[in-house]
Amino acid sequence: MTTLTREEADSDIVDIDRVTIRFAGDSGDGMQLTGTQFTKTSAVFGNDISTVPDIPAEIRAPQGSLPGVSAFQVSFSSYDIYTPGDRPDVLVAMNPAALKVHLPDLPKGGMVIVNSDEFNETNLKKAGYTVNPLQDGSLQAYRLFEVPIGTLNSRALADTGLSAQEIDRSKNMFALGLMFWMYSRQLDVTIKYIEERFGRRNPQVAEANVKTLKAGYNYGETTEMFAQHYHVPKAKLKPGVYRNVTGNEATAMGFLAASKLAGRPLFYGSYPITPASDVLHALAGFKRFGVKTFQAEDEIAAIGSAIGASFGGLLGMTGTSGPGIALKSEAIGLAVMVELPLVVIDVQRSGPSTGIPTKTEQGDLLQCMFGRNSVAPVAIVAPSTSSDCFEMAIEAWRIAIKYRTPVIFLSDLYLGVGSEPWLIPDINDLPKMEPNFATDPSTFKAYERDPETLARPWAIPGTPGLEHRIGGLEKANITGNVNYEAENHDLMTRLRFEKIERIANDIPEVEVFGDEDGGDLLVLGWGSTYGVNHTAVQRARTAGKSVSQAHLRHLNPFPKNLGDVLKRFRKVLIPENNMGQLTLLVRGKYLVDAEGLHRVTGRPFTISEVEEKILEMVD
């Protein structure tokens, strides 16, 4: 194990409390792997971390081209952080295209480390450079370090017996080793990973990767290129056992946990779609827990199968992104009419239509609220951070089971692929859920409702004496027989509507971070804007402004006290990565003059964007 303790370190270590590194290279360069390894190592060390990958939309764009650039940003700190950083402090650019694409995000004075070997005429041309930026002085404003990573890596692995191609593929490990030295990280997490990943299948490659990792580290230590290196002390996190988790991982584990807590097997019908496919992959890997996954022929078959499974008494669910929700609308409406428990995951991405599959957005809120014919309300929950996906997954099923309703779990790409530390729970400490299947033929009526929740019985095939028919046609109150009568239809519409409204009696009130009694401005958000809003409000409050923050995890129905909370503030700001959807709902329901801040770039807000708007509104 290679450790660098504070005592052993040379005297040029600088203590800093936060660093944001962006690794960028060609999509074949292993930037995602490099980034996640750096992240894991930092997390294990004890920093708070937050990450966001930036993957190209193509699977393999031409090598060295601009669309082929893949990046990974990791922010790590000694205090609580809520975002992966507005702008990087360090850019590691493995080729000219990576530099071209990502340099604009680096503030002046930031550090740029390039793989100088790749800055040849061909690659420069592919990246659209007419002159070499390493030579024309254009990088003067930055702290530039030209490292011949390719050459150094080849040299380190010269006598391993590997082919030139295999050697070249390990150069990201050299870069990683160098960065580990730069930030005083240990190598053992990555060494363990390499051994587990390649050790058995290809020990030669494993050995080479470890060798070049160490070579990169040693290069940092020996060369005189870097006058300083850095140390980011551990953060004060709540005591407990942690692991790093992406939103999609937390989502899958949360739904598995829900099935354990409800005592019913999970059935996941899904069709691959970026960025939700990872949830399908994860759940498909949980067969040992009895999870049934079904890769359907299309989005509609996916939700149809989930409805069939719920009809059968399992926890039937499906998952997709925006375009899939559009396809599933009719079936969601059917689930509303037959009042069966169902969960639908939407990991939102940039749209409309095919949009930008690898970029994030918050554009589906209104689609989820209203995207069905006639009056077909569904409950909507929205996790606010990557690790919150776990808790909200369980919450989605709690509501679906108790109220016999579809629930949409509204996540997004940024949460789904971003990661942060997760305080690992014990499944035995989490609250159980009761399906409460109907069993008694003498009292059973298919559409007789619980007086409190208005939920109808969940009567599953195989139960003797409860044979009944459900379907998409309007049905009579109590009996559930097909019925077209005027007054019955009005009644049933209101009952279905009221059932969803009553969920508000059963969810927590919205909390205010800041001044509960009110103030000049409330920043209200939902979903992945949590981190940015929180940090921006924190900064504004430190500057003495009367600003508070509230964040919604339940979007339909809203928490009971939301209207009251909004009225305590002179102004309300709703930052959203859309053109004003929560804003529309809030204005419509509460007659509050909420103002929206809208950015639809495919990237999350930066803290400074929200901060600027806050200052504009309170001054």
Next chain:
Amino acid sequence: MVTADKSENIQVLTRRDFVSDQEVRWCPGCGDYSILAQTQRVMPDLGIPRENIVFISGIGCSSRLPYYMNTYGFHSIHGRAPTIATGLKSARPELSVWVITGDGDALSIGGNHILHLMRRNVDLQVVLHNNEIYGLTKGQYSPTSPLSKVTYSSPLGSIDWPLRPLAVALGAEATFVARSLDVDPHHMVETLGRAAGHRGTSFVEIYQNCNIYNNGAFEDFTAKDVRADRMIFLKHGEPMIFGKNADKGIRINGLKPEVVELGKDGITEKDILVHDETIEDPTIAFMLSRMDYPDYPVPVGVLRAVKRPTYDGLLEEQLAQAVGGKEHDINELFRQGDIWEVE
């Protein structure tokens, strides 16, 4: 049929036990009445408790059938019954699942799903009421309507080339393919019974008369006086002989089926094709599926019945293997990967 209910009393179920309390609303004279009656008649013979039987339908006149069956039922959305049925059967493989559909529901909007249902070989029964028209929406042409058919949406005649449901089923690798007709109750009972007994997706097309919007679509060959001469009732292991006097037969000539007369030109029973449901190769079954009046006798009965693992069977097997009879620890899953402790 005798079953034991939960209190161990022996229950004898009859057709009446499967008649629901709902008033049947099809047009008087509709072929669906007969199909319903035979479907109800088959149920007691399945040897399955009533509570384990589920009827799932899409949208169309045919799809009203679940309301009239005193079993669990789900009248779902247009074309999507196969998806719900797949989910239900995968979730609860012990149930007896029936998909009731029509030519529009299954082959127009539902074309995609019906294909995948059959290739997956989910163990359930599909009963397709083919009336060659859209009845519920009042008389538009359907994917099985003949070319040039004049309807409300094709006043100058349909320019759509029709599909053959059985040919589609064979193309989709269905392991059980059969056809029956609404005017022959015994044949329907027998065919539906065979379908229920087959392990895998059993696809049954039933020629059904819509007397309001497409009256007499099949009468040219199903009418009592001509049926024997214009249809062939397939039986496994028996030569394909038909005709009122059992004097005509089918043989393969080159790559085509050919109608021949027994006793003429030295043709004997030995020359007649013997029907074999169990041949893996669907070529002959495919030929049968394309035999139309007036060039050929229209075949009914079971064209194909082959064995193949079922989707639900494979799913259960895979799961059982993964679970390995153990209770796996979720906490262990949570703690996978690199963990660290904050004190």
